[in-house]
Amino acid sequence: MELSEEWKSFLPVGSSTVSPLHLSNSPSLPLGPLLFNPNPNSLSLLFSSPSLLPSLHLPPHLLPSRFLLSSHPPSILPSTASSVASLFSSPNQNDAASPFLRNRLHLLTYPHRPYALLFFPAGDNDHKLAFFTLRFKDSRFHIQLDTNHDVFYASIGSAHRILNISINPIADFGFTVNDDDDDDPSRVIGYLLATTLYSVHWFAVRHNQILDRPSVVRLGGKIFKTCPVVHACWSPHILEESVVLLESGQLFLFDLESCGSDAGFKGTRLRVPWNDSGESKVWLSCEFSWHPRILVVACSDAVFLVDLRLKECIVSCLMKIETLRRYAPDENERFLALSRAAPDNFYFAVASTSVLLLCDVRKPLMPVLQWMHGIEGPSFMSVLSLSNLRSHSREDAFKLASESGFCILLGSIWNCEFNTFCYGSILPFRKGSVTSKINPAICAWELPFEINLSGHECHCGKCLLRKEFSKDALPEWIDWQLKKEIVLGFGILSNKLAALLCEPDENGGFTLIRLSSSGRFELQRYHASWAHARDLEDCHDQVLCLDRHLLYPMSDEKYKFPKNFIYLKLDYLYSYASGRLTQFLVTKLEKICKYANDEEPFCAEVHELLCEKLNSCGFGQLRSCPAVTSVFNDIKLPSSLHEVALRRLWADLPMELLQLAFLSHAKCHEVVGNLDNNRVALEFLAVPDLPQLPPFFLRKSSTHSNDDIVGPIIPFPVLLVLNEFRNGYSNLEGGEFSVEAEVGLRYKEVMQVAGEIAVSAFGPTHLDEHAVSLAEDGEETWVGSSKPRSFMLYRPVSFKSTAADHVQEKFVYSDTNYDTFISHVQEKKSTKQIESVGQEIFDDLSPVALRFDAPVKKLEPLSLKAYDLLKRQMSKWQESFDSYKDFCIQSRF
Known part of the structure; x- marks a missing residue:
């Protein structure tokens, strides 16, 4: 056809x-x-x-989602990585590539001499204009450097990184064939502009005939304080003119003859009517067309012709990204590069994500030629x-x-x-x-x-x-x-x-x-x-x-x-991650038992401290199966039911294994001395003074003394397998015992009890059908069950959620192991004002019980006055925060 x-x-x-x-x-x-x-x-x-x-401080090639824990199994904690990452960058975005988008080397050839100048950015932050001369002599090129045998430098007057360089050569000016007889010892051989993120700087390139060396003289610059510079280019028609395009779409015309050092580089703002779409576009580049007052301006989705010959600027569309949809159906298709093209200034070339076009300004919306370029x-x-x-x-x-x-x-x-x-x-x-x-x-x-x-x-x-x-x-x-x-x-x-x-x-x-x-x-x-x-x-x-x-x-x-290099064996961690921890430990223990001594390590100090902690939480010395309700007594701050289940398992461990998990800080130095003379910092958190169950959550890190008890130094999954091995259970050999399954059973037990003793802030608690109720078990009866319930169950929701989201269960996390929290609600006390009160005065500021890791002190009248001011501000905030009021209504606080 x-x-x-x-x-x-x-x-x-x-x-x-x-x-x-x-x-x-x-x-x-x-x-x-x-x-x-x-x-x-x-x-x-x-x-x-x-x-x-190049002075390039490049970040690792990591998307924001990598710095957040994934919400998909088998993550340890839930995360909103997928939703948060989309707010920062596109998956295709690579910050490391941004300094490499433009050419860093530019050549300027002398008109009538076998010389060439090479320009490039240099310096600590690429903030200097560096150059040297390439001279042809004796059938080869020679490099001319400065007196220190280094390249020449020209300052742009700031410490900002040079992003782009553009050279405008003077083809027939500055030199003559017999230029040695000229009176002017320094002739201009070209003009140069350098752009940074927020500024443009103009230079004149000269050659000093007396010193026979080049020089670059800064003519001036322009700083754009409110908007970054996108592109700047020289005019092919008028030697001293250049145009600057800003990120907002604003265009400025600069003339070196009218912008002297005394007058300053103010430039002329070109009044271009971009209509309503100009502010929202991602501007790309600009070039001069066939006339000194006609420009071709490109953004990510269109190319425009800007005609400034008349009093009112005329803007017409030369090319749209929709024109390429037939061969580039990708929704992310956009224009990326623009350039003047031959055979004359009527032509221009523009490249999109997948197509390269040769266009003519006299034929809008109709490319002269197209290629599928296949370049990323x-x-x-x-x-x-x-x-x-x-x-x-x-x-x-x-x-x-x-x-x-x-x-x-x-x-x-x-x-x-x-x-x-x-x-x-x-x-x-x-x-x-x-x-x-x-x-x-x-x-x-x-x-x-x-x-x-x-x-x-x-x-x-x-x-x-x-x-x-x-x-x-x-x-x-x-x-x-x-x-x-x-x-x-x-x-x-x-x-x-x-x-x-x-x-x-x-x-x-x-x-x-x-x-x-x-x-x-x-x-x-x-x-x-x-x-x-x-x-x-x-x-x-x-x-x-x-x-x-x-x-x-x-x-x-x-x-x-x-x-010094220290190599760590991560065989235990690898076995746990691959689901083979039980088999791995059984093999290790069988080998160790052959050479083990009958004497077991015992530290009276650690034993006494652990007994004191357990007794304060309701666990006596003889504890074959501790009551699950005693674990709830240890809840002082909001905790997930998964944490409560872990505390229950910790409390089940015998004292001999607990002593393996905790040791005196002085013992850490003995362990360091046994690691092949390579000192390793073994830092563990100290056991707090407050009465609580292991593994002792919410501890503050500080410098330890040798008398401190630190730990746990052995991960809980290892202790759990050791306990099963110590009891001689046969299912260890076949690998039937699973740490995750054991934690899951305790979680179901805790979930059932929590549903019976706590007020739910999100309606009836939906329990697992395999969970067994402990209401009929006499040993597990909640003490004082006839009294008002002093615990509250709730699930964290996003800050944009409404009360209807609680009913529809539109929660932040979908993992039921972590999304349910339980909190202790303080008892209502008399509100009579007394002269001296303690920390319990803060109980009516929050629906959860507050505990302070500080010596008990009485508040003096001056402190009470500050408390009254704090309470008024807190009440004002609570009344104006709808989500908090809905939460209090649902929990009947």
């Missing part, structure tokens, strides 16, 4: 096997070789310095003439194609991936072709192809496989880019300088200068080829050098302290 040129442009190259705007090499279409391979023999090191390593997160784009990439050729057979063809270089610096997209006119290769009135049938020349900018990586199957295995071997919180030497910036040397360096290639090529993450400036020649060079013999071993290249701040100072 014959399609018009307009319809052909809607079929992206790469979306189908046959594209109507795709030309392949054939005898009738002598396009020439369009693949570019690095020449390993041309690789040379220009300059290297550890001080040029493209952020860099540059349009070059094919003659620059195939220069210095021995053959002239493809000269016509080189002069009329163009190439879009698109890629991601962070992902080390770059592709070239060649295009040009069908004419003059095909006679009698149908052309439109605007463009002479622009077509894609060959399919997109990858270009290896690192220059020394082998792409054979063996090396690619090793590379993927090396990536998988890294921990998930480390990006492989941080471990690999990547290209942070690059520039293509001009044709005149490249021709001085090397002999002509068969089909032409270009010379690349790159800045690597190891601080190396390298020069390498690329030649045009008919096929990719997949196998590079000298580069088989350079896949991932994980030990040499780290994109983290490095210090020149050597580590002064000795490095």
Whole structure:
């Protein structure tokens, strides 16, 4: 079927096997070789310095959800990781890649001398503009540095990181062929602007003929205090003009001639009517179009043409992201990069998440050409003439194609991936072709192809496989880019300088200068080829050098302290995590029992303290099966029923095992001395003075004395298995005993008793059908059951919940082992005001009983006055907080 040129442009190259705007090499279409391979023999090191390593304080590659416990089994505690993580970042967002979105190296060639300047950010925070000169002499390039054999520096006047650099060369100004006779010893060879997050700075690049060295003079800057800078670019029409785009969509025009140092860099705000949608858009970039007062501005979902020639600005839409939905149906599709394009300033190129478009401002909403680029997160784009990439050729057979063809270089610096997209006119290769009135049938020349900018990586199957295995071997919180030497910036040397360096290639090529993450400036020649060079013999071993290249701040100072490594055996933890703790301990204990002594370790001090704690909570010395109600007497602060079940199990353990779990702090030093002379800090919390059951919750950490009793030093699952082994139960050998099952049985028991003795704040308690009621058991009868219940059951709910959520059970956590809490409610006492009262005066401020870990003191009249003020403020808050009032009504407090 014959399609018009307009319809052909809607079929992206790469979306189908046959594209109507795709030309392949054939005898009738002598396009020439369009693949570019690095020449390993041309690789040379220009300059290297550890001080040029990028100053990048990169966070680990971790999503916020990793820092929170997962709410899915088998987590220890519940968490709202999935809901909280979505508030901070997108799953596809990578903060570590943000410093690598733009090219860090920029070249400025002298007009009539074999010199070139290389600019890049440097300094402790990349806040300085660094540069050095590349000079061709004696058939090779030489580096010109300052008197300290370091690169030249120019300050931007602040300590903020330079994010982008843009150079505007002066092609025919500043130098003449016989410039030595000129009266001006310092000529301007170009202008430069550097942007930070909130500022833009302008510089003039000069060359001092007397000192024969370059200099960069700061002309001024502009700080935008309320809005970040998105993009800044030079005008291709007026040398001294530039435009700045802010994150809010505001545009500012600056003219270096009118913005002198005395007048200040105020700029002119361009009144662009973005309507109501301008403030909510994510702005991307801006470029000058064919007229000095016509701009192309891109945001994440549209590209606009801004016409400022008249008094009132006119804004029209050139491209919408909805246009790409047919070939890019992903909802996250958005524009990512914008650039001016050839053959003239009417064209521009824009890249989205999956599609690259070549557009014409004279044909809105209708792309001239499209490609499916297949690059992950493209952020860099540059349009070059094919003659620059195939220069210095021995053959002239493809000269016509080189002069009329163009190439879009698109890629991601962070992902080390770059592709070239060649295009040009069908004419003059095909006679009698149908052309439109605007463009002479622009077509894609060959399919997109990858270009290896690192220059020394082998792409054979063996090396690619090793590379993927090396990536998988890294921990998930480390990006492989941080471990690999990547290209942070690059520039293509001009044709005149490249021709001085090397002999002509068969089909032409270009010379690349790159800045690597190891601080190396390298020069390498690329030649045009008919096929990719997949196998590079000298580069088989350079896949991932994980030990040499780290994109983290490095210090020149050597580590002064000795490095001692202590290896921990985590076999117990691994066995517990895999559900094999019982079998593992039984095997260990059987071996130990053969060599064990009859004498058991006994510490009278620890024994006396533990007996005192248990007796204070209602457990006598003879406790074959402690009453579950005594465990409830130990509840002083709100506790989950799972915690109460654990206390019950702790109280069931015999005294011999409890003494294994707790020891004197002085004994810790003896344990340290037995660990192969390597001192290990064994820090455990001290047993509190307040009467409570083990494992003694809510303890404060402090410096211990040798008289303190600390612990538990043995995990409870291990103690539980030891207790079963001590009792000689046979089901241990077959692995039938389960710590989780034992905890579950005690939890059901505690849940049943709690439902009988506590007031529920969320309606009738729904108990497990297998739970057994203890109401009829005489030994387990709740003391004083005829009195009002002094416990309250409740479940935490989100702060946005209502009273109806309690009935519908829309709770924060769905795990029934942890979502139910029990709290002791204090008894109502006389409210008569007495002269001196104690801490019990705070009981009527909260529905739960308050306990203070402090000596009992009486409150004096001045303290009572402060208490009255606190009580009034507390009451005012309680009356205005609806959720609290609903909670008190439900719990009948």
